[in-house]
Amino acid sequence: MTDDPILTVLVAMFAGAIRVSTPFLFVSLGECLTEKSGRINLGLEGTLVFGAMSAYAVSYLTGSPWTGVLAAGLCGAGFGALHGYICKLPKVNDIAIGIAMMLFGTGLAFFFGKGFIQPTAPRLEAIDFGFLVSNPQLKVALQINPLFFIGIAAAVVLWWAFRNTRFGLVVRMTGDSSATARAMGTSVDGVRFLATTIGGFSAGIGGAFLSLYYPGSWNEGLSSGQGLMAVALVIFSRWNPIACVGAALLFGAAGALGPALQSIGVSQGYHFFNAAPHILTLAIMIASTSPKRSLKGAPGELSITR
Amino acid sequence: MSAPTHRGAAFGVETIGMTKIFGALNALDDVSIKVRPGTLHALLGENGAGKSTLVKCMMGFYQPTRGELLVDGQEAVIRNPRDAMRLKLGMVYQHFTLVPSLTAAENLIVSRPDCPSVIDWKREIAALDAFMATMPFKVPLTTPVSGLSAGEKQKLEILKQLYLDRRFIILDEPTSVLTPDEADEMLGLLKAMTARDELTILMITHKFREVTAYADEVSVLRRGRYVGGGLVGDLSTADMARMMIGDTEIRERATRREQPSQPVALELVALHAADDEGLPAVTSVDLKVRAGEILGIAGVSGNGQSELIEVISGQRPLDDGRILVHGKPYEPVRTEMDRLKVFSLQEEPLRNSAVPRMSVAENMALRTFDKPPIASLRWWLSPAPMRARARELIDRYRVKTPSTETPIENLSGGNVQRAVLARELSGDVDVLVVANPCFGLDFASVAEIRTQIMEQRNRGAAVLLVSEDLDEILELADRVAVMSGGRITLNAPIAATDRAAIGHAMAGGH
Numbered sequence: 001m002t003d004d005p006i007l008t009v010l011v012a013m014f015a016g017a018i019r020v021s022t023p024f025l026f027v028s029l030g031e032c033l034t035e036k037s038g039r040i041n042l043g044l045e046g047t048l049v050f051g052a053m054s055a056y057a058v059s060y061l062t063g064s065p066w067t068g069v070l071a072a073g074l075c076g077a078g079f080g081a082l083h084g085y086i087c088k089l090p091k092v093n094d095i096a097i098g099i100a101m102m103l104f105g106t107g108l109a110f111f112f113g114k115g116f117i118q119p120t121a122p123r124l125e126a127i128d129f130g131f132l133v134s135n136p137q138l139k140v141a142l143q144i145n146p147l148f149f150i151g152i153a154a155a156v157v158l159w160w161a162f163r164n165t166r167f168g169l170v171v172r173m174t175g176d177s178s179a180t181a182r183a184m185g186t187s188v189d190g191v192r193f194l195a196t197t198i199g200g201f202s203a204g205i206g207g208a209f210l211s212l213y214y215p216g217s218w219n220e221g222l223s224s225g226q227g228l229m230a231v232a233l234v235i236f237s238r239w240n241p242i243a244c245v246g247a248a249l250l251f252g253a254a255g256a257l258g259p260a261l262q263s264i265g266v267s268q269g270y271h272f273f274n275a276a277p278h279i280l281t282l283a284i285m286i287a288s289t290s291p292k293r294s295l296k297g298a299p300g301e302l303s304i305t306r
Numbered sequence: 307m308s309a310p311t312h313r314g315a316a317f318g319v320e321t322i323g324m325t326k327i328f329g330a331l332n333a334l335d336d337v338s339i340k341v342r343p344g345t346l347h348a349l350l351g352e353n354g355a356g357k358s359t360l361v362k363c364m365m366g367f368y369q370p371t372r373g374e375l376l377v378d379g380q381e382a383v384i385r386n387p388r389d390a391m392r393l394k395l396g397m398v399y400q401h402f403t404l405v406p407s408l409t410a411a412e413n414l415i416v417s418r419p420d421c422p423s424v425i426d427w428k429r430e431i432a433a434l435d436a437f438m439a440t441m442p443f444k445v446p447l448t449t450p451v452s453g454l455s456a457g458e459k460q461k462l463e464i465l466k467q468l469y470l471d472r473r474f475i476i477l478d479e480p481t482s483v484l485t486p487d488e489a490d491e492m493l494g495l496l497k498a499m500t501a502r503d504e505l506t507i508l509m510i511t512h513k514f515r516e517v518t519a520y521a522d523e524v525s526v527l528r529r530g531r532y533v534g535g536g537l538v539g540d541l542s543t544a545d546m547a548r549m550m551i552g553d554t555e556i557r558e559r560a561t562r563r564e565q566p567s568q569p570v571a572l573e574l575v576a577l578h579a580a581d582d583e584g585l586p587a588v589t590s591v592d593l594k595v596r597a598g599e600i601l602g603i604a605g606v607s608g609n610g611q612s613e614l615i616e617v618i619s620g621q622r623p624l625d626d627g628r629i630l631v632h633g634k635p636y637e638p639v640r641t642e643m644d645r646l647k648v649f650s651l652q653e654e655p656l657r658n659s660a661v662p663r664m665s666v667a668e669n670m671a672l673r674t675f676d677k678p679p680i681a682s683l684r685w686w687l688s689p690a691p692m693r694a695r696a697r698e699l700i701d702r703y704r705v706k707t708p709s710t711e712t713p714i715e716n717l718s719g720g721n722v723q724r725a726v727l728a729r730e731l732s733g734d735v736d737v738l739v740v741a742n743p744c745f746g747l748d749f750a751s752v753a754e755i756r757t758q759i760m761e762q763r764n765r766g767a768a769v770l771l772v773s774e775d776l777d778e779i780l781e782l783a784d785r786v787a788v789m790s791g792g793r794i795t796l797n798a799p800i801a802a803t804d805r806a807a808i809g810h811a812m813a814g815g816h
Contacts, residue, residue: 163412164424164425164427165423165424165425166416166421166422166423166424166425167423169408169412169415169416169421169425170416172405172407172408172412173405173408173416176405176406176407176408177403177404177405177406179401179403180403180404180405183387183399183403184403184416184417185386185387185388185391185419297407299407300406300407
């Protein structure tokens, strides 16, 4: 059974979908919330990298990986808050600030992270669901990090909150029509500040997963643009948190394609298959947009749709 | 939260010596108006007369420089919109303030100051249904607002004010997006509510028909001052118009010259086009415009007129069908526009037909900059002839601008429209496409622009005029077509139809 190469690849992609998708999921949920409030934060790539560095560093220094995760979240929230604050100032473009924050975040992470490339920090433990199956490969695949479940729970909560809570309705209102929000006495900048901050928190946790679980170490090439791809992923999932889960799994599976093929001996085009998520991003953007119509479901206040 | 009956809940509002000064501009000068409880009070005035400033002072968006506000006979200090809400003052804006992606129910709930942090939808929907049962008009609660018609949105805006228990409601041009029938229905119901003392309404409008048919009293503002008013029954339309316009000199209107029927100059054959969402917006539109004729297309905004104009002027791809000019196929590209003498006067000129940050001279040269005398060898542009030509056009079309080098966005709306008009009409025009040319302009500019359009018709141009202002169509057009839901629902000579038939066709009737 394990000799069937196609099955091996599929199992590897399934494992990859679970393992690689988590950072995509956290970043895209953060971005989803931010964009629903009417702002784009491209800086989440920087937040992700800084989150990875800070999680690793704190885990190493305290010996507790979960403290690292919390630290990453808080650093991410800090970056989000900074983005939110700067965008409040007059005549500031959120996309330009996002790019600046992306460079700032990665640069700062490299600066502070130099000393943590060598040491080994305690990593997050996975929960083993391997007892459910007999296939050895699946046993490995079913070692699932609790953050994966937290991410899915967060997506469901976010989806529910968008329709059933005051906070959710206010965020959607602010993102779709700031004039209305203002007419109702809601502080548009305040809501966006909060949404960007929470979004940053989520992206920071995504970074913690990178350095503390998979790949599970801190180095400067840790993120290969996951933070940016997550932005595309939000558009692909039409600003729906539940769809974000599916899209993250799809991107995760695509990311596992290269290593999976290599494991069955297909080494030709290894780098090409490794680029699958990037190609997927491009393909999805082309397939899901059209010069003739505007994006359906896009929050009306986003600077890309206005 | 809302009790089923509100008999006697209406209260009046009065402004005393309301003054608002913005820098050097006296936007509002000692305005005192009294809106009595349980009445529908119309506030008339031209653009820039101070109507919005006055109501914004009442609603707490602006702080008046001087003056007092009495609410229900008590002096009230309104520092911000929240204070106004607490005093049960509400306002329905000209542009909808509903969130398109939220459902009607979500819009209502989120607008509540005491909106619960976690919403129990079962209970709230039941409460909303109970509230709706007491209201004169209904709106579907669970459809996203983007899927509602303009009439339903306007009703929902008013329902929202009532839901929030606002008993003094300011309506800013409430019928501008409604068909005449919808407008009559809505104003009739509101009038009945005021008559039952449930509500007091202050309505900003410029439609005399609505004032005479529905308002109890009227106040007229001009240049920031109160210039007259009183019971509607005591005033004629002419009286009100005189108060609004004052002694502004209005250029005499060009008269329609009777001329024999001429050949068809512009023909649209089975045009199809999609809107920004990719949904069909224009569906098999067939129209013919003869030379020396104005074809007016009436309709409520958002029924495909903008898309039709955009197709003809090359801003939107044509999905199917053909455009013929003088019987020859026409593609809306620069060379063909030039060759077949097709010109257009678009709505919102700063967005559609001028480059806001380029100078008046450059904007005026957009049709001619690549031709002599401005261009030599087709690429070398000389600014001197460009400026000379701009100066000539500025004089001829009375554009008020500090200089030819001023960015066009710094001009007032009327002057931007005049500048574009000068550019489009200065050449030899065979086909003229016009969309809402007088939207938001003052009386003098309106009269002037309509005169220019009529002169082009008399000269022999074929004019396609799209307008949301039915009076404009009735004044200018030789033939009327009505667009509803992307289709032409009526096409008749002006003499063979009337306001009622057009209104019926606007609502989609055949």
